[in-house]
Amino acid sequence: MAYTSAKVKDIVKRSVGHEWSIPEFQRGFVWKPTQVRDLAESLWLNYPVGTLLIWDSGAGVETQGAVDSQGPKQWVVDGQQRTTALCILSGRKPYWWHSGKPWDDLVRKYDIRFDVHAKTPPFFVVANAATRKVTTKRYIPIRDILNLDVENEADQKKLLDLAKQVKLDGLCDGMDVTEVYTRLDRLRKTRDKEVVLITVDNELEDVVEIFARLNSRGTRVTEADIYLGVVAARTPGWVRQHYLPYIESLAESGFDVTPNLVFRTLTGIGRKRIRYKDIDTDFWNEAHILPTWDRTKKAWALTVKHLRERGISGNALLPSDNALVPLTALLDRYPEAPFNQVFYWFLQASRFGRYSTSSTSSMEEDLKEIADSSNVKDALERLLARIRYLPMLTSEDFMRDYSDSRFGRLLLYLLIHKSGAVDWDKPYMRIGFDSDELVAGFTPQFHHIFPRGFVGNSHPESLVNALANIALIGPKTNIRISKNNPMNYVAKYSIDDEKLAQQYIEPSLATTDIGELPAWIVSRAERLAKAGNELLSALRGDLEIPEPIASEATTEHAYVGD
Known part of the structure; x- marks a missing residue:
């Protein structure tokens, strides 16, 4: 293990020139624009920006992004986000990033600008539509400054001309052109800041373990x-x-x-x-x-x-x-x-x-x-x-809150799917189907048969949210039914007895008074439990199920003797 340092500009140069790369086990660039802005602020204020862990592999490993016949021997194991961010601030594409539109989009998204007029933090902003419309030289893209080399006469002139334009725009009160130039040059010199490098030459398995431990404090690496x-x-x-x-x-x-x-x-x-x-x-x-x-x-x-x-x-x-x-x-x-x-x-x-x-x-x-x-x-x-223990379904299984019972929702859906239920919103179209094909990734909409808005405070919320008070319907019907009384919406939207039966709903729904709601829900829960047990029994076939242990034997065991 060796400790060295490298200037920001050299880190960018090594990344662009493929002296460094990123191993495949690293994640993509996930920093927010504000994090890139804060990195620029830290460099400006001369704050530490952490160390980079570099792996000297001595041989190639699979890299992200572009590849060529001459792979690098050094890899950024910890510090990929900072290294990529430094390249973005400089406007220079690291070798591992894909060319063209992906890089152009990245630079635009992370367009960090120096507020030359700011006297107190923040000195940097993430460019937006408003800052891009400013016609003066107040908000200067950092990449326009970091790539200048004042030992080059042309670059020195660019920096001086920029300082003059800032003054012509009426910015930086109390400062003359020379002082503005010095301020801009201070930004340029952030590329000369030193970053500590720790270089290791361990085996790959050791390196990925090091990477995981280092990153356990941030984005979890599994x-x-x-x-x-x-x-x-x-x-x-x-x-x-x-x-x-x-x-x-x-x-x-x-x-x-x-x-x-x-x-x-x-x-x-x-x-x-x-x-x-x-x-x-x-x-x-x-x-x-x-x-x-x-x-x-x-x-x-x-x-x-x-x-x-x-x-x-x-x-x-x-x-x-x-x-x-x-x-x-x-x-x-x-x-x-x-x-x-x-x-x-x-x-x-x-x-x-x-x-x-x-x-x-x-x-x-x-x-x-x-x-x-x-x-x-x-x-x-x-x-x-x-x-170990497989009790039969009971009505209590369908009296559970539908939002807390993931298996209950799945079983309710399977029972209704098995019955060939037609979508109340689309005549002759089965729930979850588009023409005769089941929609990929289809997730049904669960709707209260007796809507919460209709029941109000007449009955406990636990009763209203019971699985036995849930139907599967389309989004349009969901919106139209809203808070309506079932006595009204069943007839209004032509939900006939067959459509109700497909969802284990008795025709009595349309004549059930709100005072009869508890008994109605229990009755549907019993029908659903019976149908669920029949489904599971049919699927089970001749499978032998485990015998209940003594402490569980008092509860009816699943399908014993059938």
């Missing part, structure tokens, strides 16, 4: 980010050209999941683990990653296909995206398995929050069960045994 960086170094081009584009394609298909979750499915399939430190180091090499990635994509394709066939066209309705990790592993192991029983386990695991909190242990337990199973039925029964 363990997946670190190991994704290791893969990027050992398999050049894979992250940019294959991994990230595939995640974008998943989002376009409705499954807007994080890169970290997809990485978990990769290791779950490849090594049945999601604690990356426990995975053998050979796995991160190209020879293992590429074939595992092919399997992972096939498992995701099956996952998306099967869920869409059951009305789930995206992850927004899922109680936890983490459930997709063991699901993809299961479909990788048993790609030809009938999905009904798989879906039964998936719903029960989601119902009881198997993967919602402190889920790492649960996921690794279940990944091991999948790996150790002899067939899909054996795997599913092992997974169900991990849940």
Whole structure:
């Protein structure tokens, strides 16, 4: 480890000239314009701007952005945001940033200007439409000054002419041209400020760990980010050209999941683990990653296909995206398995929050069960045994607040989807469909059957917000119904008995008085619970479910003896 220093102008020069670059495991530029402005202010006031951690790799690793045959040997591990910001202030594109419009847009967004007339902080502003319209030389783009070299006669003349123009514009009261020139030259000399560099020559795995620890105080870098960086170094081009584009394609298909979750499915399939430190180091090499990635994509394709066939066209309705990790592993192991029983386990695991909190242990337990199973039925029964207790649905499940019950909303949607419910807003069009296709990423609108505005203070809010008082409708109907009495809106918008029945709503809705609301909601909750149990029982088929332990045996267990 070595401590040195470099001037701001040299940091910019090394970044532009590809002497330095940014490893793949670093994030993009995420600073706000005000943060870039504050960096300029710190340089002006001679405040410290922190250190840069430089990794001397001795060999190339995968870089962000442009590449050429002569890669750099030094990499900015900690300080990428500051380094990029210094290049922006100078108006000079770092090598790792894409040319053309992306860079031009960045410079315009982070257009920091020096307020030559300011006598007290702030001395710098983020340019906006108003400052750009000012015809005087009050707001001067910093990049116009930082790139001047007064040892060059032409640049010295530019700085002097600018000082004269400032005075002609009536700015800098009490200062003559020489004093204005000195003020502008002080700004120019901020490029000569020294920044401390710490250079290390550790192995890549050590460097990404250092990076994660340094950044834990700011933007959180996950363990997946670190190991994704290791893969990027050992398999050049894979992250940019294959991994990230595939995640974008998943989002376009409705499954807007994080890169970290997809990485978990990769290791779950490849090594049945999601604690990356426990995975053998050979796995991160190209020879293992590429074939595992092919399997992972096939498992995701099956996952998306099967869920869409059951009305789930995206992850927004899922109680936890983490459930997709063991699901993809299961479909990788048993790609030809009938999905009904798989879906039964998936719903029960989601119902009881198997993967919602402190889920790492649960996921690794279940990944091991999948790996150790002899067939899909054996795997599913092992997974169900991990849940331990599967009580039947009761009306109480649908008396819960719909906003707090993610599984309840999912189950309500599945029941209504299964019935082929027609959108109240679009005659003959099923909810969630466009023509005969389920809309990618469709998320239903949940509407109070007895609107809150109509019920008012007549009944507790907990009753009004119960799942049993929720219907799935289109946005136009949602707006039109608003606070209306069901006695009025059912007839007004031609919501016939068939449309009501598709959502488990009795025709009596149109004649139910507000005083009868509690009994009406309980009645619908009972119908929904019955339908939910029938759905789960049909999906379960011949799966054996775990016996309840003694303390739980007093509650009706799911589908015993059916």
